[in-house]
Every structure is written in C-alpha cells, then in structure tokens.
Amino acid sequence: MKENTPNDETSLFTKKVSRRNMLKTAGVGGVGVVIGASGFGGLLNLSDSKANGQTNDVVPFYGTNQAGITTEAQDNLYFAALEVTTDNKSDLIQLFKDWTEAAAQMTAGKLVGEASLNTSMPPKDTGEAKELSPSNLTITFGVGPTLFTKNGKDRFGLKSKKPAELKDLPKFPLDALEDSWSGGDICIQACADDLQVAFHAVRNLVRIGRGKTIIHWAQTGFQRTKQADSQKTTPRNLFGFKDGTANPDKKNSSEMNEHVWVKAGDGPDWLVGGSYMVVRRIQMYIEVWDRTILKEQENTFGRHRDSGAPLGMKNEFDKVDLEAKDKNGNRIIPEDSHMSLSRGDGKAKILRRPYSYADGMDPKTGSLNAGLLFICYQRNPSKQFVPIQERLAKNDKLNEYIIHRGSAVFACLPGVKKGGYIGESLFR
Numbered sequence: 001m002k003e004n005t006p007n008d009e010t011s012l013f014t015k016k017v018s019r020r021n022m023l024k025t026a027g028v029g030g031v032g033v034v035i036g037a038s039g040f041g042g043l044l045n046l047s048d049s050k051a052n053g054q055t056n057d058v059v060p061f062y063g064t065n066q067a068g069i070t071t072e073a074q075d076n077l078y079f080a081a082l083e084v085t086t087d088n089k090s091d092l093i094q095l096f097k098d099w100t101e102a103a104a105q106m107t108a109g110k111l112v113g114e115a116s117l118n119t120s121m122p123p124k125d126t127g128e129a130k131e132l133s134p135s136n137l138t139i140t141f142g143v144g145p146t147l148f149t150k151n152g153k154d155r156f157g158l159k160s161k162k163p164a165e166l167k168d169l170p171k172f173p174l175d176a177l178e179d180s181w182s183g184g185d186i187c188i189q190a191c192a193d194d195l196q197v198a199f200h201a202v203r204n205l206v207r208i209g210r211g212k213t214i215i216h217w218a219q220t221g222f223q224r225t226k227q228a229d230s231q232k233t234t235p236r237n238l239f240g241f242k243d244g245t246a247n248p249d250k251k252n253s254s255e256m257n258e259h260v261w262v263k264a265g266d267g268p269d270w271l272v273g274g275s276y277m278v279v280r281r282i283q284m285y286i287e288v289w290d291r292t293i294l295k296e297q298e299n300t301f302g303r304h305r306d307s308g309a310p311l312g313m314k315n316e317f318d319k320v321d322l323e324a325k326d327k328n329g330n331r332i333i334p335e336d337s338h339m340s341l342s343r344g345d346g347k348a349k350i351l352r353r354p355y356s357y358a359d360g361m362d363p364k365t366g367s368l369n370a371g372l373l374f375i376c377y378q379r380n381p382s383k384q385f386v387p388i389q390e391r392l393a394k395n396d397k398l399n400e401y402i403i404h405r406g407s408a409v410f411a412c413l414p415g416v417k418k419g420g421y422i423g424e425s426l427f428r
C-alpha cells in the first residue's frame with residue numbers, strides 16, 4: 001500500500017466537483033464558490049470551472065457516439081437488461097426522451113429532475129448520489145433483438161428496421177446458458193469510478209421506466225480501482241492475469257472505425273455511429289484455478305502471470321510470435337492457449353470492456369460465485385465475436401476453468417446531440 005500524500009496545488013485544481021457543490025454554484029448565478037485553497041496559493045472558482053467544462057471527472061454525454069464504449073474503463077459497472085412491458089410506441093419513445101434527459105443530468109453530476117420541497121410527494125431523485133462527484137459516469141443504451149420482434153409479434157412496428165446482425169448468438173459447445181442471465185429488450189450499461197454513482201444511475205432510470213419496463217437481469221462489476229493502482233497498469237482478472245493487453249487502441253480513431261463503429265452500408269442507417277455489444281456472463285472456477293500450478297496457468301493463457309508478457313518474452317507489450325519454438329522444436333505458446341486461439345490470424349478484433357463480478361457463494365457447492373461479465377464491442381458480431389468464440393469453445397485450455405452462464409447481444413445506439421434523444425434515428 002502506498003502512503004497518503006498531502007494535497008498539493010495540482011490536486012486542488014483537479015479537485016472533484018460534487019453534486020452538492022454544483023447545485024450550490026448553480027444557485028449563486030455565476031458568482032464562484034471558493035473552496036479551501038488558502039495556503040496553497042490557488043483558488044478554484046467552481047462556476048468558472050463548470051462553465052469551462054474543466055471538471056476532471058465528467059465524461060461528456062453528448063457526441064457522435066455514445067460514451068462508455070471507447071471511454072477508458074471506469075472502476076465499477078452496474079449493468080441492467082430490461083424487458084419492455086408496454087406495447088405502446090409513443091410510450092416507448094417518451095421513455096427514451098425521459099431517459100436522455102435524466103442521463104445527461106446524472107453524467108454531468110446533477111440530480112434527476114428539479115429539486116422540490118414538497119414533502120407530500122416522493123423526491124424526484126432517489127438521493128444516494130447527492131454529495132458525490134460525477135465519477136466519470138457513463139450511461140450506454142442498447143436495444144436487443146426482442147425489441148423488434150418478440151414471440152412473432154412486431155409490437156412497435158420496428159420489424160423492418162431490425163439489423164440482420166442483431167440476433168441471438170449461435171449455440172457454442174459447452175454453453176450452459178440460463179434464461180435468467182440472458183437476453184433483454186434494452187440494456188443500460190452504467191460505468192463510474194464509484195459504485196453508488198453507477199447504481200444510482202440505473203436505479204433512477206429504472207424508476208423512470210416503471211410501468212413501461214421491468215428488470216430482466218442485472219449485474220454489478222468491478223476492477224481494481226485507479227486509486228489502488230495509480231500507475232493505471234492493465235487490470236488483472238480474478239485468475240490474477242493482466243486482462244486487456246492486446247485490445248485495439250481506443251484512442252486510435254481509425255482502429256475504432258475499422259473494428260467498433262457501425263458505418264453506412266454495414267446495415268440500416270439508423271445504427272451508423274453505434275456498435276454491437278456482446279455480453280457473456282462467465283463463471284470462473286476460482287478454487288480449481290487456485291489448485292493449478294503456475295506453469296499450467298501460464299500455458300492456459302499463453303502469457304506470463306506476473307509481467308503479462310507473451311510466454312518466452314520479458315515485457316507485457318513485447319511482440320507476440322505464435323510460431324516461436326523452444327530448443328526441442330515445441331511451440332512456446334501452446335496452440336490451445338487462450339491467447340493463441342483468441343488471436344487466430346489476428347484479423348478479427350473486438351474491443352473488450354469486461355468487469356469481474358463476485359456474487360457471494362454458490363449454495364450447492366460452497367464455492368465462490370465469481371467470474372467475468374465479458375462485454376465487447378464490434379461492428380459485426382458474425383465476423384468478429386462469433387468466429388473467435390467458435391475457436392475458443394472448441395479448444396481453449398481455459399474451458400477447464402470457466403463456464404458461460406449468460407449471453408446477450410445489443411445494438412448500442414448512435415450518440416445524441418443536445419436537443420435530441422437516444423434512439424431518435426430508430427424511431428424517426
């Protein structure tokens with residue numbers, strides 16, 4: 001553990017702006033609130049910093065693409081898959097409008113709706129994020145195949161708009177999928193550097209949707225916090241390995257255009273600027289893994305555990321040579337290792353954005369109920385996730401230690417401009 005370091009001038013200027021301070025600031029009409037900077041020679045004018053968009057933990061909600069896809073992964077996730085219970089298209093459109101307004105408020109660190117002193121009504125905002133900073137909250141909305149047609153019914157007249165790629169994944173060998181962890185008409189992925197902020201976001205959206213939607217399944221997720229790893233090294237999964245090393249570069253827009261964002265000609269125009277999300281809830285047999293010798297663990301992934309380097313190499317980002325042989329002519333990186341199979345010829349890439357989960361213990365076995373909520377984004381699941389998972393499901397050494405329990409595919413909607421609403425292009 002690192003020692004606490006005293007606040008310095010820089011940290012004062014990057015001090016997080018809490019929802020309470022933002023409200024205070026809004027209430028004084030442009031006159032800045034000065035926070036305790038005396039003695040350090042610096043004053044932070046919250047009004048100015050907010051007006052200039054200088055708060056350091058706000059991810060802009062509006063944009064060409066939705067946030068939460070190429071955004072650097074926050075520490076926590078709250079994911080919900082919803083079922084739509086209304087059959088009324090206008091109600092559904094109004095819901096997306098209401099969600100857009102609330103999501104824009106919450107990601108900016110504000111409360112939902114106007115504050116009210118009416119004690120005869122439930123408050124508009126549920127309150128648990130009141131003093132909390134925006135925490136880099138992102139809220140990402142997606143629509144599942146069943147929003148378009150369910151049990152043969154076209155409830156919202158959207159059937160003709162359904163993209164060919166928006167369909168259930170094929171059944172893979174060893175799948176043990178449960179309905180209670182699969183599918184959904186709509187998904188909400190809320191990510192934040194504070195779990196209470198992420199939970200608050202989903203809770204308030206679900207509350208707004210009451211009478212029109214119900215929760216089908218939900219999952220919290222975590223990774224190491226950036227506070228615990230100030231170097232922001234690649235996070236490790238619950239098997240202790242660095243997970244995310246060979247991801248495409250989120251900051252490289254041409255890579256994102258090639259692998260992540262749907263383009264004109266890929267399918268219906270309403271999804272241009274969106275992306276397909278594949279979610280798999282994968283249970284990890286932690287106790288079995290913990291009894292496995294290190295050499296076998298490393299052969300399973302094809303990487304060294306501590307450094308994250310490809311087997312036979314020293315550093316995490318050293319070039320991978322799947323053909324490299326040892327002095328006996330054997331491959332250094334086993335052909336059935338997770339890296340070898342997931343990489344394949346290296347052409348089909350996905351943007352992985354997974355979170356670990358830990359949900360108590362399995363009452364049947366007494367073992368820890370933990371795993372990975374594997375979330376990935378791509379332009380075309382049939383050409384990206386599916387061929388990779390087909391190779392993994394057949395031969396991956398990792399299959400001895402994991403089991404897929406849930407599966408869902410969503411079309412994540414394009415981004416929204418101020419004045420517009422999420423899903424506008426679909427309902428137009």
Ligand SMILES: C=CC1=C(C)c2cc3[nH]c(cc4nc(cc5[nH]c(cc1n2)c(C)c5CCC(=O)O)C(CCC(=O)O)=C4C)c(C)c3C=C
Nearest residue numbers: 237241242243244245246282301339342343372388389402
């Ligand atoms: C079908 C897609 C994938 C599933 C499902 C999946 C599950 C899964 N992965 C790990 C841990 C690691 N995965 C790593 C690399 C990696 N995994 C996939 C795809 C799926 N993984 C890809 C495309 C890659 C990159 C391959 C490459 O190009 O090198 C690694 C190695 C480090 C890294 O690059 O991130 C680890 C570790 C777990 C634990 C898991 C299911 C529980």
Ligand SMILES: [Fe+2]
Nearest residue numbers: 243338342352
């Ligand atoms: Fe993987």
